[in-house]
Amino acid sequence: MLLNVASEWLCRAVEHVGSTSVPGLSAKPIIDIMFGVNDLPSSKPAIEALSVIDYCYYSYRDDIIHWFCKPKPEYRTHHLHLIPFKSNLWQERLKFRDILRNNRTIAQKYAALKQKLAQDNPQDREVYTQNKWPFVKAVLSGRIRS
Template sequence: MNIALVNYDETWPSQFKKERDRLQLLIAPWMEGDIEHVGSTSVPGMIAKPIIDIMVGVNNLKDARGAIDVLSNNGYCYYPYKPEQMHWFCRPSPEFRTHHVHLIPYQSPLWFERINFRDILRTNAKVAGQYAHLKQTLAQTHRHNREIYTQQKWPFIEKVLASVSSS
């Protein structure tokens, strides 16, 4: 799937809420904590791949394995991407994605990392602008390689998170 960034869509928050409500019903037994809208679609005004990223808190990955079958039987495709950190799903198919769901241990370092970065982008226009520019550049350079596109964003994200933790 090629990387195609689009302008912010005012319907993304409502798309998230609709899917959050659906997920709460499907996987309540495995949930702990919150369901969060993360990624660029959660940042008003941010360009993004038009895919709603949803992070679901779970107690631990081993106990949450039962959610894999439930989500797989309800329109999600499971993929063991970074299985030591999360259970990862996309919907409706790997070729055409509208949603990503990440089951992540609640209040783990990865949980806080994603929340913190999202919140920085929501409140710091300068950082959000720099990130949008980086994303545009990477999308042009790595249009056909989603993994490299994602990896190349990481140094910027680390730098931003480090600057917040040191202040």
């Protein structure tokens, strides 16, 4: 269904990212889909098109991403990230996913961090998300290896 509605904006790849893309990693039951687009301005019409299949658009980091959730903000099963293909963000997300898939120690450290943040911030998804970034950046820069 997603490809039927948004294929005209697709640029080469759709990737499963996020914690559910890493076998064995604890995760919320939300599928994160990274959808490669040529650029954000030319993919803006996808916002209206995707609303027809219950993707709710949010203006969140809209200088680097078109971000959606499905079916509604209160109950999410999917996050959709329209990101310029091969941009820095695109490459970082794939790199982090692949490190977690291939390095059990880092994946376990990330899982422990996520669990602690979820306990400390049960009602604040934004704080939870923001507080994961220092770990992600440290892994991507090689400061956390195993």
